[in-house]
Amino acid sequence: MKLKITAVAIVMALGITSVNAQIRQTAKHQHQRIQQGIKSGELTKSEAANLRNDQKDIRTEAKDAKADGIVTRDERVVIKQDQKKESRKIFHRKHNNRERN
Numbered sequence: 165m166k167l168k169i170t171a172v173a174i175v176m177a178l179g180i181t182s183v184n185a186q187i188r189q190t191a192k193h194q195h196q197r198i199q200q201g202i203k204s205g206e207l208t209k210s211e212a213a214n215l216r217n218d219q220k221d222i223r224t225e226a227k228d229a230k231a232d233g234i235v236t237r238d239e240r241v242v243i244k245q246d247q248k249k250e251s252r253k254i255f256h257r258k259h260n261n262r263e264r265n
Contacts, residue, residue: 184235187226190247194219197254206258215254222246 198215201207207215225246229239 184230187240187243187247190244190251191219191223191226194247194250194254197258201254201258208262211257211262215250215257218250218253222250 198207198212198219202212222243226235226243229235229243235243
């Protein structure tokens, strides 16, 4: 019985760890996309600042979710939805035919 409980706990911990790593990887990728947009001139200064503030808000949201030691399924879903929304926003800002100031 103890072996089953231990096995389930390990599997759950690995699943949660991989989801947290995925959230961090997505945030890193979005940061790289913003940096690339600045470098190429696809993003204006104000667009880049706005996108960075949005990324900061998502990091704060993730930090708050982790504060109690457990990131629940609902919290992960909300964070991932916010990251997807930001990804679309980065794409639209980079492709809106405005040039850097």
